[in-house]
Amino acid sequence: MNDNNPNAIIQRLFLHAERRLGGAVKLGAHLGLKAADLAPYLAGTAIPPADVLLRTVSLVLDDLDVVMRGHPERAWRSLIAGYRSTGRP
Secondary structure: OOOOOHHHHHHHHHHHHHHHHOOHHHHHHHHOOOHHHHHHHHHOOOOOOHHHHHHHHHHHHHHHHHHHOOOOHHHHHHHHHHHHHHOOO
């Protein structure tokens, strides 16, 4: 996993939420996503819409320091800049 890649951050976030809820099926149900829609986020190959990202972050807020560990601040800034550049809500 490339720690400077925003997708790597997404992957770590979703994998942590998956573990916290007890599996991909439970995470998908919580987020209202089908397995096929959730899979790219767990694989780190896509960035989700803001509402899905925020609901996922809310699941791991207590452990956010663990999720962020190993990712430089510039990677988090890159993720935010990526959202801004796509005009995603």
